[in-house]
Amino acid sequence: MGRPPKLYSFPDVENDLAPNLRKYILAEQKEALARHGKFRVGVSGGSLPKTLSRALLAPNPPASLDKWEIFFVDERCVPLDHDDSNYKALKNDFLDQLPEDGPKPKVFPIDETALDDPQEVADQYEQTLVSTFANRDSVKLPLFDLILLGCGPDGHTASLFPDHALLRATDAWVLSITDSPKPPPGRITLSLPILTHACAIAFVATGGGKKGILKKIFEADDEGRALPSALVNEGGGDKVSWFCDSAAVEGVGFPKRTSVI
Numbered sequence: 001m002g003r004p005p006k007l008y009s010f011p012d013v014e015n016d017l018a019p020n021l022r023k024y025i026l027a028e029q030k031e032a033l034a035r036h037g038k039f040r041v042g043v044s045g046g047s048l049p050k051t052l053s054r055a056l057l058a059p060n061p062p063a064s065l066d067k068w069e070i071f072f073v074d075e076r077c078v079p080l081d082h083d084d085s086n087y088k089a090l091k092n093d094f095l096d097q098l099p100e101d102g103p104k105p106k107v108f109p110i111d112e113t114a115l116d117d118p119q120e121v122a123d124q125y126e127q128t129l130v131s132t133f134a135n136r137d138s139v140k141l142p143l144f145d146l147i148l149l150g151c152g153p154d155g156h157t158a159s160l161f162p163d164h165a166l167l168r169a170t171d172a173w174v175l176s177i178t179d180s181p182k183p184p185p186g187r188i189t190l191s192l193p194i195l196t197h198a199c200a201i202a203f204v205a206t207g208g209g210k211k212g213i214l215k216k217i218f219e220a221d222d223e224g225r226a227l228p229s230a231l232v233n234e235g236g237g238d239k240v241s242w243f244c245d246s247a248a249v250e251g252v253g254f255p256k257r258t259s260v261i
């Protein structure tokens, strides 16, 4: 690993992790707005939308939310109102909780017209990125201001799973998977080069269920180094920050930080 990622450990999600995550996101937002007047964020599914809403809703949602463009780091190929939809989770946990008269982000869900064909969904989503981030011929890779990731108990992140061929895919921005070990099997995901190209990348991993895998990722022995989340550490270096609670990092022998400055 070149310049190592930052590993934050907080005693508690509600009172410590969430306010520090807020501070971090608002600092990234400030830099992005100064760079190009927009804040382009990629979000994952799982528990992330809930933690995000804890971080961002209180004491009040960010004033520049109307400058935010929110994309999905990965999405399940299900209708947007299905319980498995990452869009639905973000909508329920965050978007619908915003005050009616306040600023709203622009959100880019998947196209629902070809859900039985994940490759088609991936191609359509890549087109969405191409038309938002500029012409693919002029932009080699879309530059997200911030990517927010989760980490599964097997070390997966986004819908990039351990030992899966998608980990080696470098020719597309958005990939499809039909055999996801975590249900549902049909999904789309940003590719590893897009994740690590982002200006900033944050993982949120909490709870005792993450303990063993974080140890493997950070101790990076041969097995740990090959895990998808470790490959993000490897490619993103010091652009990567991990927001964890004490339960998740118990026993992890890697220097831990306790607050975002």
Ligand SMILES: O=C(O)[C@H](O)[C@@H](O)[C@H](O)[C@H](O)COP(=O)(O)O
Pocket (backbone or CB within 6 Å): 044, 045, 046, 047, 048, 074, 075, 076, 086, 149, 150, 151, 152, 153, 156, 157, 158, 159, 182
């Ligand atoms: O849609 C998904 O399934 C995800 O994007 C996935 O990569 C998730 O982030 C991790 O599985 C962690 O999930 P938890 O935060 O629920 O542990």
